[in-house]
Amino acid sequence: MSQNRFQNLYPPMPSIFMAPTEIMYDAKHLFLFSHTQGVKKPYKEVIDICWGDAHSGGTKPLTFVRQVIAVCIYPELLQETTIAPDVKERARRLLRECPGGSVGKYCVCGIPFVQDGVCEFISKRDGGVPSYPEDIFICSGSQNALMFVLKLLVHGKGLAQTGVLTPIPCYPTFVMGLTELGAAMVPYYLCEDDGWCLHVEELRRALATSRSHCNPRILYVINPGNPTGHVQSRESIEEVIRFAAEEELFIFADEVYQDMMYAEGSQFVSYKKVLFEMGPQYSNTVELASFHSVSKGIMGECGLRCGYVELVNLDPSVKQSVTSAFNTERNTAVIGQIALNIMVDPPKPGDPSYPTFSQVSLHETVEALPGTSFQAGSGGIYAYLRLDLPQKALLQAKEEGTDPDLMYCSRLLEEEGVCLVVGKEHGQQEGTYHIRICIGTTSTRLKEVLRRLKSFHLRFLNEFS
Amino acid sequence: MSQNRFQNLYPPMPSIFMAPTEIMYDAKHLFLFSHTQGVKKPYKEVIDICWGDAHSGGTKPLTFVRQVIAVCIYPELLQETTIAPDVKERARRLLRECPGGSVGKYCVCGIPFVQDGVCEFISKRDGGVPSYPEDIFICSGSQNALMFVLKLLVHGKGLAQTGVLTPIPCYPTFVMGLTELGAAMVPYYLCEDDGWCLHVEELRRALATSRSHCNPRILYVINPGNPTGHVQSRESIEEVIRFAAEEELFIFADEVYQDMMYAEGSQFVSYKKVLFEMGPQYSNTVELASFHSVSKGIMGECGLRCGYVELVNLDPSVKQSVTSAFNTERNTAVIGQIALNIMVDPPKPGDPSYPTFSQVSLHETVEALPGTSFQAGSGGIYAYLRLDLPQKALLQAKEEGTDPDLMYCSRLLEEEGVCLVVGKEHGQQEGTYHIRICIGTTSTRLKEVLRRLKSFHLRFLNEFS
Numbered sequence: 052m053s054q055n056r057f058q059n060l061y062p063p064m065p066s067i068f069m070a071p072t073e074i075m076y077d078a079k080h081l082f083l084f085s086h087t088q089g090v091k092k093p094y095k096e097v098i099d100i101c102w103g104d105a106h107s108g109g110t111k112p113l114t115f116v117r118q119v120i121a122v123c124i125y126p127e128l129l130q131e132t133t134i135a136p137d138v139k140e141r142a143r144r145l146l147r148e149c150p151g152g153s154v155g156k157y158c159v160c161g162i163p164f165v166q167d168g169v170c171e172f173i174s175k176r177d178g179g180v181p182s183y184p185e186d187i188f189i190c191s192g193s194q195n196a197l198m199f200v201l202k203l204l205v206h207g208k209g210l211a212q213t214g215v216l217t218p219i220p221c222y223p224t225f226v227m228g229l230t231e232l233g234a235a236m237v238p239y240y241l242c243e244d245d246g247w248c249l250h251v252e253e254l255r256r257a258l259a260t261s262r263s264h265c266n267p268r269i270l271y272v273i274n275p276g277n278p279t280g281h282v283q284s285r286e287s288i289e290e291v292i293r294f295a296a297e298e299e300l301f302i303f304a305d306e307v308y309q310d311m312m313y314a315e316g317s318q319f320v321s322y323k324k325v326l327f328e329m330g331p332q333y334s335n336t337v338e339l340a341s342f343h344s345v346s347k348g349i350m351g352e353c354g355l356r357c358g359y360v361e362l363v364n365l366d367p368s369v370k371q372s373v374t375s376a377f378n379t380e381r382n383t384a385v386i387g388q389i390a391l392n393i394m395v396d397p398p399k400p401g402d403p404s405y406p407t408f409s410q411v412s413l414h415e416t417v418e419a420l421p422g423t424s425f426q427a428g429s430g431g432i433y434a435y436l437r438l439d440l441p442q443k444a445l446l447q448a449k450e451e452g453t454d455p456d457l458m459y460c461s462r463l464l465e466e467e468g469v470c471l472v473v474g475k476e477h478g479q480q481e482g483t484y485h486i487r488i489c490i491g492t493t494s495t496r497l498k499e500v501l502r503r504l505k506s507f508h509l510r511f512l513n514e515f516s
Numbered sequence: 517m518s519q520n521r522f523q524n525l526y527p528p529m530p531s532i533f534m535a536p537t538e539i540m541y542d543a544k545h546l547f548l549f550s551h552t553q554g555v556k557k558p559y560k561e562v563i564d565i566c567w568g569d570a571h572s573g574g575t576k577p578l579t580f581v582r583q584v585i586a587v588c589i590y591p592e593l594l595q596e597t598t599i600a601p602d603v604k605e606r607a608r609r610l611l612r613e614c615p616g617g618s619v620g621k622y623c624v625c626g627i628p629f630v631q632d633g634v635c636e637f638i639s640k641r642d643g644g645v646p647s648y649p650e651d652i653f654i655c656s657g658s659q660n661a662l663m664f665v666l667k668l669l670v671h672g673k674g675l676a677q678t679g680v681l682t683p684i685p686c687y688p689t690f691v692m693g694l695t696e697l698g699a700a701m702v703p704y705y706l707c708e709d710d711g712w713c714l715h716v717e718e719l720r721r722a723l724a725t726s727r728s729h730c731n732p733r734i735l736y737v738i739n740p741g742n743p744t745g746h747v748q749s750r751e752s753i754e755e756v757i758r759f760a761a762e763e764e765l766f767i768f769a770d771e772v773y774q775d776m777m778y779a780e781g782s783q784f785v786s787y788k789k790v791l792f793e794m795g796p797q798y799s800n801t802v803e804l805a806s807f808h809s810v811s812k813g814i815m816g817e818c819g820l821r822c823g824y825v826e827l828v829n830l831d832p833s834v835k836q837s838v839t840s841a842f843n844t845e846r847n848t849a850v851i852g853q854i855a856l857n858i859m860v861d862p863p864k865p866g867d868p869s870y871p872t873f874s875q876v877s878l879h880e881t882v883e884a885l886p887g888t889s890f891q892a893g894s895g896g897i898y899a900y901l902r903l904d905l906p907q908k909a910l911l912q913a914k915e916e917g918t919d920p921d922l923m924y925c926s927r928l929l930e931e932e933g934v935c936l937v938v939g940k941e942h943g944q945q946e947g948t949y950h951i952r953i954c955i956g957t958t959s960t961r962l963k964e965v966l967r968r969l970k971s972f973h974l975r976f977l978n979e980f981s
Contacts, residue, residue, distance in 0.1 A: 106620040121590035126580040141730070149819075157573040157811075159820040191656060191821070265806065346622075353622040354614075354850035356656070382657065384849045385819035 066085040090516045095467035100489050100500055101472045103432050105351025113232035115395050115404040116350055119145065123154050123389055125288035125380075134402040144338070145389050154385040161189035165388045169359055185374070186362050189391065190381050193307050193344035193358035198228055200340050203373060204269060205234040211418040214267035216257055216300070220250065220435065222277050235265035240480060243437065246426045247279035258298060266351040270300040270398060275319065278435040278477050278487040282317055292333055293507060294326065301338040304342045307347040307358070311491070314429030339363040339431035345390045347432070351491065352404015357387025372478070421505065421514050432491030437473075438484040443515040457486040459511065466502040466510075517703040518895045523684035559933035565954050565965050566937045568742070568897050570816025574827040574958040579860050580869040584610065588619050588854055610854050618775040625843045626654035630853045634824055637860030641774075644832055645713060649828050649841070650980065655858065656848050658772050658809035658823035665805050665825060668838060669766065671697040681722055681765070683714065685900065685942035685950070687742050700730035705945060708902065711891045712744035723763060735765040740773040740784065743900040743942050743952040745893020747782055748964055753790040758799055766803040772812040772823070776956070779894030788828060810855045812897070816956065823851025833976040873969035886970065887977055897956030903939075903949040908980040922948040 093189030099107065106112060114136060122142035124127045129139055148164035150156045150449035166184040173182040207215040214235040217226065227235050239257035241247045245284045249272065261267045272291065274283045283291075295302050302324040311318050323341055344358035365373060400403040424437045440455050448455040456474045464470050490497060541694045564572065571577060580603060585707040585781040587593045587607035594604055617623045629650040632929030638647040655661035679700040682691065685941035694701050706712045706720035714737065725733045737756060739748045743901050746757075760767050789808055792799045809823035830838060861870045905920050913920040921939045929935050955962060 102622060104622050107616050107622075112620045117590040121586040121593065124589060125586035128586065128593075137778065151572050152569050153577065153819065155577045155817045157567060157569050157572075191849070194847075216850045350621045354618065356849040368746045382659075382821065384656070384821040384852060386851055387849060482971050491606065 054220060058329065059326060080255075084133065092468065094503070096470040098496065098500055098503070100391070100496070101470055101487075103491060104349065104353050105432070106490045107355065109496050110351055112352065113350055113393075113396050115141075116352065116390055118142075118404075120389055121384055122356075123149070124386070125199035137398060137402045138402050141393070145392060149385055154389070156385070157382060158385050159382055161187070161383065162385070162392075165189060168392050169361075172362060173235060173321075173323070175323055175500060177327070177496055180324055180327040182323075182361060185370070186363065186365075187359055188355065188377050189271055189359045189383050189388060189454070191356040191387065193222060193305065193342040193360070193465060195356075196342055196358050197225070197303065197305070198232070199377065199484075200303070200362070201228065201232055201269070203376065204262065205232045207266060208233075208375070210264070210266060211266040213269065213414050214261045215269040215271055215303075215305060216254060217271050218273060218276070218293050220278055220474070221271075221273065222481055226273070226478070230262040234269075235261070235267075237265065237267050238262040238478065241279060241281070241381045243480075243483070244456045247281035247428070248290065248468060249259070249283060249287055250293050254291070254294055268299075268301060269303055271305065272322075274277040274322070275430030276428060277305075277308065277431055277457070278359070278433040278434075278472070278485075279426070280431045280433055282312065282314075282428065283424070283432040284428055285320050285325055285516045288320060288322055289329060290320070291343065292326055293331060296333055296337050297449075304339060304341045308343045308431035309343065310348040311432055312430040314427070315352040317429035319430060323361070335364065337364060341499045345387065345394050345437075349395055349396050350390065350394050352390050355387045355390045356384060357391045359391065366415070371413075380430070393488065404450040422508055432489055434488045434490050435474075435477075435485050438486060440484055440511065444511070447515065458485065459484070460486060460509065463504065463507050469500055469503050469507075469509045525882050557932070557933065558645060559968070562933040562935060563965055563968070564931070564935040565957060565961070566921045566935050566952075567810065568954055568956060568957045569818050570897070571818065573818055575948075575956065577817065578858075580863050581817065582853055583607075584858060585820075585851055585854055588614070589851070602863055602867045602869050606858070610857060614850055619854070622847060623853065624847055624851050626652070626848065627850070627853050627857075628855045630654060631858050633860045634826075635858075638786075638788070638826060642792070643787055645745070645789055646793040647788075647826060650835070651830075653827065654822065654824045654826055654848050654853060655840050656821040656852065657811060658770065658807040658822070658825070659689060659693070660821075661807055661823050661825035662768070663697070664842065665768070665827070666693065666697055666699065669840065670694075670697045672731060673698075675731060678734065679726045679730035680734040680736055680768075681719060681723070681726075681732060682736050683738060683741070685743055685838065685939070685944055686736075686738065688943075690736070691943070696895055699791055700726070700732075702730065702732050703943065704724040706741070707947070708745070708891060708945075712741055712746035712750055712893070712900070714746075714748060714756065714857055716759050719756070719759055732763075733766060734768055735760050736768045736770065737787070738770040738774065739787070740771075740895030741893060741898075742773065742896055743772075743898040743937070744845070744891070745780075745896045745898055745900065746891070747777065747784060747893065747895040750785050750790055750809050753785060753787055754794060754886045757787070757791055757794060757802055759865075761798055761802050766805070766913075769804060771806055771808045772809045773896035774808065775813045776897055777895040782894035784895060791828070798828065800930040801900070802829060810852065810859050813859050815855060815857050815859050820855045821849060822856045824856065834958070848908070899953045899955050900942075901951050901953065902938075903951060905949055906977065906980040910977070911978065918920075921951065924949070925951060926958065928969065928972050930946070932972045934965055934972075936969075 057466055100387050118134055118138040122134060122138060123146055126146060128134060129142065146152050150158050150160055163184065165191065166187045170182040170184055170186045170211050174180060188196060188199065190199060207213055212235045214237045215229055216237045216239050217229070219238045219240050226236055237257050240254050242250050258267050275281065302322060306321060309319045309321065321341065322339055326337055328338060341361045342358060345355055346353040346358070423439065426432065438456060439460060440459065445455050448458045451458060454473070458472045472487040474487070477487065479485055488500065583599055583603040587603060593599060593613060594607065611617050615623050628649065629653045631654065633953055634652045635649055639783070641643060652665065653661060655664060660841040674677055677700045679702045680694055681704055682694070682787060684703045684705050691701055697865055699915050702722050704718050709716050723732050740746065767787060771786060774784045774786065786806065787804055790805060791802055806826045807823060808867045810820055811818040888904065890899065903921060903924060905924065910920050913923045916923060919940050925936055925938045937952040939952070942951055942952065954967065
């Protein structure tokens with residue numbers, strides 16, 4: 052096949068970004084290979100702490116989730132005495148609600164019972180703000196939901212090209228998705244010196260600049276932040292909503308880390324709650340899409356693939372078409388939907404499965420490393436560290452024709468067997484360098500990562516001082 | 517939100533098609549509603565026999581599949597004495613091969629062990645023709661795989677617009693997918709009078725006609741046919757491959773019904789096998805994508821969402837990019853992949869779970885109805901019946917402003933509680949009318965459907981004679 056058959060391979064990423072670095076994965080495989088060949092390394096195991104994948108980080112899956120799914124898959128387990136009554140009750144209920152009482156059938160539009168559960172969860176979370184099943188779209192994960200809604204909105208070329216205001220730093224798959232759909236990424240920079248706050252003046256600057264080359268219509272926010280861990284205050288959210296209302300922007304609120312708040316006194320407030328508390332001038336007009344996922348939340352079930360988007364303030368004239376478009380192409384695995392039901396309606400204190408459930412916690416503390424700077428977040432599962440790399444290291448990277456943070460991470464992997472995400476994958480201000488650590492892991496593992504990182508970092512500074 | 521925000525809602529279908537008819541679903545819901553209101557109907561239950569959904573049709577899921585998945589989800593079940601040893605062995609093996617030994621982790625590129633199993637299955641099926649893991653792309657169902665490959669190839673407008681030769685009749689979601697991606701559907705008609713054979717002269721005609729308005733590059737075939745049930749002979753496949761080679765068309769072979777052959781003496785031969793047996797002139801050059809799915813096959817696990825595509829003869833220069841594109845956006849549920857592994861490597865005679873497994877069969881006979889004509893197929897799970905409707909019925913439909921086959925099906929649903937698929941959803945020759953019945957169901961259910969259909973049909977003919 053000739054290359055020109057494939058016209059739609061990804062166009063290059065914007066220059067402040069790099070695509071996920073296969074070089075890191077190659078290095079990891081190379082280590083594993085050399086290990087089998089008897090090559091000695093100072094460590095016994097590569098710790099991969101790149102991804103927001105709680106179970107990979109050593110967190111145990113929640114027994115209640117796994118038992119309910121096992122029973123739904125194989126209902127003969129309802130006879131087992133070792134399975135708790137509340138597990139059986141939930142499984143029976145879910146099986147009744149599955150199409151035809153089985154997890155093996157097509158389920159095109161999402162299970163109504165699961166949609167209802169999502170609404171109850173949202174309404175309870177938001178202090179009674181109503182949520183309607185017809186606004187809930189269940190997908191194979193939040194990224195899938197994001198792409199579904201984006202695809203409906205993104206169009207045009209040149210000045211008409213849909214622009215999407217995108218926070219920097221931001222995880223790379225979102226930016227790749229924008230590129231693929233033909234949207235213009237409009238970067239707005241989060242303020243590192245102010246704990247990665249979102250400043251509305253920066254949104255204004257980004258919007259004004261973008262008007263010279265595209266048509267900005269969507270504002271993407273991630274709260275709690277990925278990779279920053281920053282959690283927006285109610286005031287900050289209000290400001291953003293006012294700005295979106297003025298500029299007629301559709302807000303995409305990526306709120307997948309909403310259940311993972313670790314800083315004392317810090318609280319997650321949803322965009323929807325704030326929107327509705329700002330009164331009808333906003334709550335009846337501002338378009339909002341809010342995303343959540345079973346991959347994150349307290350379950351960390353990344354392999355089950357399920358998430359949802361709630362669409363608020365869609366014009367009734369397009370709602371039916373959006374619903375039809377959704378139903379035509381989405382067909383989410385039934386088992387993922389079962390997990391979603393448990394995420395939004397976990398066992399309660401007093402339920403037999405409650406203790407098993409609440410024992411498990413993803414929240415771990417993270418400490419700053421010497422020779423780096425760190426703006427501690429209050430939520431989410433990542434720590435984003437800034438590296439102040441010596442001039443000599445920057446020159447060395449230039450000589451090697453690579454990026455300084457990639458050079459740093461490659462060596463860290465090679466020398467200490469720790470695999471982190473290179474800052475440039477998230478986009479960063481020119482001349483700044485970062486690394487992202489997933490802190491959604493066990494404390495033992497995190498301590499070991501920090502031990503290795505510290506040892507490497509001091510050696511690295513020493514080499515290039 | 518104003519309508520013009522959503523630029524990408526589906527454009528209308530080509531005129532020989534209609535989108536899946538919500539009216540049928542509405543009618544079904546209306547019945548259920550009237551039932552709860554105490555309205556009397558001559559039947560107690562609506563039989564929905566539209567979709568290719570074996571479990572909806574009453575077929576029981578395979579115990580081996582369900583047990584292996586339950587154990588993988590909740591490995592404590594390995595302690596249960598009621599679970600057969602081969603189930604435990606398969607589950608242990610699969611868990612070892614899952615990323616990090618769990619079904620709860622991201623699995624971006626597919627599980628290598630599952631890819632290997634698919635290759636072994638293909639190679640065995642094709643009498644030893646080799647199959648390579650790097651050519652296997654695991655997706656959330658075959659439609660998802662189809663859209664992935666199409667998306668990479670479809671581009672252009674006007675004369676440069678990618679054209680896709682599409683069999684008529686064809687299931688509607690494929691046509692909707694083409695429309696969504698901006699491809700030109702190039703219809704070629706299967707020959708009803710010749711048992712729904714694919715005639716190469718018709719391909720030639722369609723191709724020649726299409727060149728006046730697009731750039732035909734892809735040839736889509738469904739074998740065994742949906743909805744026709746026709747199974748292509750080796751000679752027919754050879755002809756198609758020669759034609760594709762001459763015209764430099766990329767063959768998309770939808771072979772999801774390959775395991776469902778019911779006519780005696782009839783045999784499924786894959787496009788890949790034929791291609792490789794035609795010698796290097798073809799086997800080294802013709803581009804082929806072959807699709808399969810756990811929704812079909814012997815398992816009928818539509819709710820688990822998993823399928824694969826094998827890409828043959830990709831140019832090495834694009835292969836890496838295709839793989840990267842795939843890995844960036846696909847993240848198939850791990851449980852679906854487990855089901856795929858069992859589909860391609862079912863228990864063997866002698867294994868403790870074998871009897872449970874082989875007891876289950878989807879193959880049922882289907883009989884023609886009086887007053888219709890029927891070209892019996894040899895494989896797949898559908899029967900496609902032609903209705904020879906009286907002139908008066910056609911006039912009545914015209915008066916009602918509806919399609920004759922839709923009128924027929926709506927009345928059938930209303931009067932007899934049987935829900936079938938309207939022919940026009942699959943596209944049909946002007947002036948012909950059809951209905952599709954899913955025969956992947958129990959014989960009791962199918963007999964009841966035929967009984968009700970016959971009763972209705974005679975009444976209908978009588979009314980309009």
